[in-house]
Amino acid sequence: MNTLNIALLAGDGIGPEIMNQAVKVVDAIANKHKLSIQYSTALVGATAIDKTGQPYPEETHQTCMKADAVLFGAIGHPKFDNDPNAKVRPEQGLLAMRKKLGLFANVRPVSVYASLLDRSPLKRERIEGADFVVVRELTGGIYFGQPRGRSEDGTKAFDTCVYEVYEIERIVKYAFETAMQRDKKLCMVDKANVLATSRLWRSVTDRIAEEYPEVVYSKMFVDNAAMQLIVNPTQFDVIVTGNMFGDILTDEASVLGGSLGLLPSSSVGKHTAIFEPIHGSYPQATGKNIANPMGMILSAAMLFDHLQMTAIGTEIRNAVEHCINKGVVTEDLAKPNEKTYTTTEIGDAVTQVINSSILI
Ligand SMILES: NC(=O)c1ccc[n+]([C@@H]2O[C@H](COP(=O)([O-])OP(=O)(O)OC[C@H]3O[C@@H](n4cnc5c(N)ncnc54)[C@H](O)[C@@H]3O)[C@@H](O)[C@H]2O)c1
Known part of the structure; x- marks a missing residue:
């Protein structure tokens, strides 16, 4: 099989933390199914403004154009949110990316896991x-x-x-x-x-x-x-x-479903499709290893669906559901006084299920 080229745009705030978990899961899937995957990383959002002055630099656009699919974390930073006079804003990067890639359809599936019914x-x-699925014009x-x-x-x-x-x-x-x-x-x-x-x-x-x-x-x-x-x-x-x-x-x-951190999405249209959780950069959680990476991991599942590898998409979704059923969840989904898991531990747990050791 040809090498799959996935562009990784982690972005700001919790973006890099949750992206690391999705990559861990994609690596496990690739290993198991002998897929050859090549990653290319690129800047977007506040991080890109800090380094290049642009929220969606041309180099990032070219990386997206050359990729088979893009995994996107989140953008946004309080220093821009709190400055109404900022001329360049991270969100402009997100909008420019969608526009330049012609991604007119944002598909957001919403469902409720049986074991989370009482956590809503x-x-x-x-x-x-x-x-249900929300099809949002983008x-x-x-x-x-x-x-x-x-x-x-x-x-x-x-x-x-x-x-x-x-x-x-x-x-x-x-x-x-x-x-x-x-x-x-x-x-x-x-x-x-x-x-x-x-x-x-x-x-x-x-x-x-x-x-x-x-x-x-x-x-x-x-x-x-x-x-x-x-x-x-x-x-x-x-x-x-x-x-x-x-x-x-x-x-x-x-x-x-119980948490914003659970919902994935795909953005499709003219050029390379993008897969991203629907939440933002959750600045309060940045660097704390507490954000829920499941929306990001489930976005990776949608990426495989899009590339006609629906069995792999289903395998990732099943692994996430298994973790949820076992109570392996971050604090946003835990009941009071219940054990909570870190962002990294969720990535490890989903990976373990995929590797079939099911030891979580
Ligand atoms: N697609 C995007 O990148 C995107 C979308 C929305 C907002 N933003 C940007 O993100 C920044 C923060 O905006 P906000 O606070 O309104 O929205 P947000 O989605 O970042 O967070 C809102 C709340 O949702 C919860 N939450 C979000 N993600 C979570 C996760 N992974 N795990 C657990 N809980 C989670 C938290 O309680 C958080 O306080 C702003 O700069 C905003 O412009 C970016």
Whole structure:
């Protein structure tokens, strides 16, 4: 088999710590299945700004373009979060990376592990069986629209939400195709009672829905969706929505599973796909070896799915689930007074399960 070239963009905060665990797991998988993997590392985020002045340097872009897939940790640093006047920001790197790689679809699966049902702040009977995918548009909407900025006298700031028909068409088709491979239910989330862009989303999605008569199609306003995700999450199969709504709703949805640190994602489109946990750089945990690396490890599982190695993706997911079932979890998922494991220990435990020593 050809060598697999994986670019590693660890980024900031807990990014490097969780990335090390994912690499450990990928190495174990490679060893077991005799895969040849070559890694290339590159700078992104605050770390890249410190070293090069740019949050997504051209060299990093070239590394991503040449790779078969990218594993991405997280970006963001309090020194930028707390400086509203910073001209260059780590988040610009993330947005530039998505835009330049043409990654218009961000796929975020959300499910609830049986052994974690009691660790969610929500009642077991509400969340049991919840299993859905949020397909979030990633390269348009208010995160990218122009004009944006602040007036010269500083008394006004503005962002612009723009969507073109082709941007809606491609993400909605992707979502319907995803629904066809699942339970054939799709809910489009928008704010069509207020926003012109949402009304465009509705008309385009209504039209595309006619091409998928097998899919049960519904529409929901985002404020209602925010509530429904908590009170009745099992009603959803595939949710398709715009950039900002998807960003916010998936952080909310992470509460179902018990921790933001558990959720993986893939970003796909024109060029090399990226696999990343949905959380940020969790600065408070940096260097403490306490962050949950499972979202990062599960993102590596999605990477193998994407490269048509779904058996390997499943093997990684099973190893993570085995650890969760055995109570081998970081503090975010532990009950009060329960033993907790470090970031490194979780990486070691998942690796051990893959190596089949199952000694955790
Ligand atoms: N994709 C990204 O890289 C991304 C996404 C969101 C935020 N950010 C950036 O990250 C920085 C911090 O933002 P934030 O605090 O709002 O979001 P965050 O996702 O970093 O953390 C929010 C909270 O979620 C929990 N959490 C997150 N990751 C966890 C993990 N692996 N294990 C256990 N618990 C975890 C923690 O309780 C944490 O306080 C900011 O600079 C922000 O811009 C980056």
